[in-house]
Amino acid sequence: MQRPFRRKPIRPPSQQVPAVAACPEATPGGKSAKKPGRQPGAPGHSRELTLPVTETILHAPTQCILCGLGLGVDAFKAGTGLYVLELLAGDGPGLKGLAVRHDKHLYGDGTCACGHVTRTEPGRCPDEPMWKVGLSEWSLVGPMLTSFIVFLSLRMRLSRQNTQEFLNDWLGVYLSTATINRCVHEAGRAVEPLEAPLAEEAGQASLAHADETPWKEWGKLLWLWVISTATVSLYLIGYRSAELITNALGEDFAGWLMTDGYKVYRQFQKRLRCWAHLLRKAKGLQESLTGEAKQFGDECHALLEELMAAVYQAREGPPSSLAERYRDRLEAFRLLCERHLDSQHEKTRALAFEFLNDWDAVWIVLSHPYLPLTNNEAERALRHWVILRRISQGTRTEQGSRALALLVSVIETCRKRKQPPWPYLAKVIAERRKGNPAPPMPAPA
Ligand SMILES: [Zn+2]
Known part of the structure; x- marks a missing residue:
């Protein structure tokens, strides 16, 4: 049996508020003289009062656990009653949308002709x-x-x-x-x-x-x-x-691992660095007022952009070794990074260090252009939950x-x-x- 939506909790018949017409306090205008809200002594919201019972479900034992004889419903004596609210989520016959049922589950004893009593009870998972x-x-x-x-x-x-x-x-x-x-x-x-x-x-x-x-x-x-x-x-x-x-x-993870520059990931052998992070940092330097930082930022940005285009192209075309093609270019870039290791500009120094420190992880994609260039996949996987954190303040x-x-x-x-x-x-x-x-x-x- 399916129920329509109910905007308010429904009380069982015994606790229903009398209809206005039958109420002695009703005024001739049909309006109740009662104050709105819960009346003194009236039951508040509680589990039993939410919905009338949809169905009573017997959990009678079907077989004696001692002798194996079949047990009929007439051998059953209910002991424990359990009320369960359950949602029907568009899975009933002809049902679209949501509806709630409120079932009463009865557990108890089935007495066998052999004299043994077989008991049913709600299931449970042992404590952990x-x-x-x-x-x-x-x-x-x-x-x-x-x-x-x-x-x-x-x-x-x-x-x-x-x-x-x-x-x-x-x-x-x-x-x-x-x-x-x-x-x-x-x-x-x-x-x-x-x-x-x-x-x-x-x-x-x-x-x-x-x-x-x-x-x-x-x-x-x-x-x-x-x-x-x-x-x-x-x-x-x-x-x-x-x-x-x-x-x-x-510990023996053998796949490629795409990450940002955080150090805990360094233990993994086949690591990939997200280029989007590096591009962001290069862009940051490009906006710097320091000439040296701006120039280094320009060079990093230009190289990453060029290589990114080359990787996309390599994915389309026949296999070609980008690592080989760009070897001299990368060697020159390595020298550039080394020259900036003692830069006075902190972020320039940091980015130069980051490239050198993660050199292989950054450029390995040139030998395997089918691998991803960014960690967008993981960032997307966190986005929904970052918003949840902001709303809920965490756990x-x-x-x-x-x-x-x-x-x-x-x-x-x-x-x-x-x-x-x-x-x-x-x-x-x-x-x-x-x-x-x-x-x-x-x-x-
Ligand atoms: Zn028996």
């Missing part, structure tokens, strides 16, 4: 010390509604309060902000087992982009990292350390940071694979709540 949030079917919020809350809070970047308002005003579902927060953390915990396979897959890529941006966790400065490959977007929140990136990609707890990075990895990897993340996330939550393994990430469409 790292997570303070539970992961079980003992939840008011169904898997798809949980997935939807993750969508509102991460993709739509709504605060907990705004998420609450949206659910209440458009779906007639009232949840406390604490429940909404718990849903996001629970979803993060549910997808945690997917992280290791994603890191494993990223570690085997022939090309990865990496980048990092500051992240605040209750005032503490951390970094949000992304590792982006053709099929994986892996996000991590942690310190700006070499270990973090090595742990994620593996508040370690568990919040962990949940966020895990969920973002799954969501962005699904998007990269052209697979809808939300039904998949709901499926993972549903299985993990039963104590089952997480279904594997969908393959690229």
Whole structure:
């Protein structure tokens, strides 16, 4: 049974406010004399009062666990009742849009002819010390509604309060902000087992982009990292350390790694430097008032522009060794950089040093012109989350940071694979709540 949208929470019949006409306090004009808002003694918003029950679902045991005899529904005695709000996201027969159902799940005992009592109960995932949030079917919020809350809070970047308002005003579902927060953390915990396979897959890529941006966790400065490959977007929140990136990609990472000039990346052998960063710095020098800086900036900029055009051309045409063709040109540029190592102008000195220090990583693309010239891929992968950081001021707890990075990895990897993340996330939550393994990430469409 599907329900239309409800703008306000609906009370069960016993608690419904009498219709105005039947109300003794109603004035002849048809207007109630009651003050607007909640009446003294009237129930406030709470979980039981959001929606009437759509369906009662019996979880009766079908078989005696002792003797294996089949058990009928008449052998069932309900013990525990559990109310679950679940979202139907356009997947019902003829249903378009969103609707909510409110089911009552009954668990209990089935008594066998052999005398043994077989009990059913909601599923649960055993406690894990790292997570303070539970992961079980003992939840008011169904898997798809949980997935939807993750969508509102991460993709739509709504605060907990705004998420609450949206659910209440458009779906007639009232949840406390604490429940909404718990849903996001629970979803993060549910997808945690997917992280290791994603890191494993990223570690085997022939090309990865990496980048990092500051992240605040209750005032503490951390970094949000992304590792982006053709099929994986892996996000991590942690310190700006070499270990973090090595742990994620593996010490024996054999692919190309495109990065900015940050030193933690230097340990990787097949490193590529983003030319967009270098071009920006060259442009900065070109705008300098110091003659020496301006001239060095001009030379860097002109060389990068020329070589960039050559790389694009090489991609189109037959294979040719740009490294060979530009060897003398680069040798002259190396001497130029060396001459500026003791420049009085700080940024000139720094850029000259940067070129020399990362020489091979900068120019290796001339031998492999099919490799990327910029780290735009990783920068794009961070952009949405940088805006989330600005709106939300980051995360508040370690568990919040962990949940966020895990969920973002799954969501962005699904998007990269052209697979809808939300039904998949709901499926993972549903299985993990039963104590089952997480279904594997969908393959690229
Ligand atoms: Zn039995």
